[in-house]
Amino acid sequence: MELELRNVSKAFGPKIVLRGVSLTARTGMCVGVLGRNGAGKSTLFNLLTNVLLPSQGQLLIDGVALGETFPVAVKRRLGALVNQAYLVEELTAEEYLQFVARIYALPDAQARIASLLGHLLEDYEAVRRKRLATFSTGMKQRVAIASCLLHRPELLILDEPFNGLDVFAADRVLGLLRSYQPQALAFISSHNLAHIEQLATHLLVIDENEVKFWGTMDEFAHGNRAALSDALLQLLHPATSHTQDLTWLTAQR
Numbered sequence: 001m002e003l004e005l006r007n008v009s010k011a012f013g014p015k016i017v018l019r020g021v022s023l024t025a026r027t028g029m030c031v032g033v034l035g036r037n038g039a040g041k042s043t044l045f046n047l048l049t050n051v052l053l054p055s056q057g058q059l060l061i062d063g064v065a066l067g068e069t070f071p072v073a074v075k076r077r078l079g080a081l082v083n084q085a086y087l088v089e090e091l092t093a094e095e096y097l098q099f100v101a102r103i104y105a106l107p108d109a110q111a112r113i114a115s116l117l118g119h120l121l122e123d124y125e126a127v128r129r130k131r132l133a134t135f136s137t138g139m140k141q142r143v144a145i146a147s148c149l150l151h152r153p154e155l156l157i158l159d160e161p162f163n164g165l166d167v168f169a170a171d172r173v174l175g176l177l178r179s180y181q182p183q184a185l186a187f188i189s190s191h192n193l194a195h196i197e198q199l200a201t202h203l204l205v206i207d208e209n210e211v212k213f214w215g216t217m218d219e220f221a222h223g224n225r226a227a228l229s230d231a232l233l234q235l236l237h238p239a240t241s242h243t244q245d246l247t248w249l250t251a252q253r
């Protein structure tokens, strides 16, 4: 799979929130998407998943331009977690994944579901008959991640997949994504640089609604992944903020 973004921009009314994004990425690449709050990352993920339409520019898969609505054949190749994870909370985790499996007409769904949920939920046996409405935030996030991987997508779009995950779950998801990496082209955002450092082969840094860096992780961090945060701070100047008087908060009682 090869995905190309050709001069993609997005505006809401007069406000341009993403300007002139161009890149080509292919299977085996894991693109870490970084940038400060409000930079335009989620907007990009929404464009990649057809939740939003570009105001300008084109998305192409394997050289073919995607129209206003992605063809079903393309959607079948896509696994995505964007915005708030959407789960049918009246169902159990297993029932929900069976529902997802039916959408994709998966042949060996039950085996896939049991192994994925068993891997991502340590206490799967204890919770398998419980409705998702009774799950904690992190448990729901694990089920949402499982639902993205169930059909072995070739294009994996994960906006803040580590949100709400405890350290053990994050480790399991990291391991899973690392082993899946050769099978897919992935775009993953996280404000936790340690996760990006462990996963990304490439980085896309967005700031002030523009691409500030697009290239390999080694180019960005000069071969030293541990220096990712320093390199990012150098690239993105801190936002100017007026000094506020907060002594009302910090003064001794």
Ligand SMILES: Nc1ncnc2c1ncn2[C@@H]1O[C@H](COP(=O)(O)OP(=O)(O)OP(=O)(O)O)[C@@H](O)[C@H]1O
Residues within 6 Å of the ligand: 012, 015, 017, 035, 036, 037, 038, 039, 040, 041, 042, 043, 044
């Ligand atoms: N529906 C909308 N209408 C108008 N402006 C919007 C809309 N959605 C997003 N924006 C604006 O677009 C800009 C980029 O938002 P976006 O959610 O893509 O940022 P982000 O990089 O994902 O931020 P964060 O790290 O906080 O999640 C922001 O200025 C935001 O206010």
